[in-house]
Amino acid sequence: MSRIFISLEAHISVAGIVHDSIMKIEHETGVLETTDYTNTLDSIGIIVNCFDKEWIAFGKGKERKYINYKNRYADIRLLIPAEDLLAADKKERFLMVKNNIIESIRIIDERLNKKKGCYFDGKRLIEYIEEKTKNLI
Numbered sequence: 001m002s003r004i005f006i007s008l009e010a011h012i013s014v015a016g017i018v019h020d021s022i023m024k025i026e027h028e029t030g031v032l033e034t035t036d037y038t039n040t041l042d043s044i045g046i047i048v049n050c051f052d053k054e055w056i057a058f059g060k061g062k063e064r065k066y067i068n069y070k071n072r073y074a075d076i077r078l079l080i081p082a083e084d085l086l087a088a089d090k091k092e093r094f095l096m097v098k099n100n101i102i103e104s105i106r107i108i109d110e111r112l113n114k115k116k117g118c119y120f121d122g123k124r125l126i127e128y129i130e131e132k133t134k135n136l137i
Helices: 013-031 053-057 080-086 090-114 122-135
Strands: 005-008 043-050 063-070 073-079
Touching: 005 013, 005 122, 013 043, 013 080, 013 090, 013 122, 043 090, 063 090, 073 090, 090 122
Parallel strands: 005 043, 043 073
Antiparallel strands: 063 073
């Protein structure tokens, strides 16, 4: 079985915050298998990027929305500006990370379902994540 992999690339000042939010989500959702949601991909990597403007200027935190149909994987990396994360309270921080993951799923859903012969039930996956994490801070 193939797993939906959620990880992070972040500046040290915010890495712990992002990591804690991802761990909370994964604890509630359990292991997410690609085969439960798609016939098209064997692997999905969702990487939450979080860097400040200075690091972004050096080339860190570049967004990526890549789907390789031949090798059957997706690599989605969306940015949360570190300044915004640090300015937010605990609840907002968690929601920023969760929304980053959900937006990554929406991107995959939109792109796969436009391609003939491909299928991804992103809506159901998002609903599952929302349901499992609705009571988390």
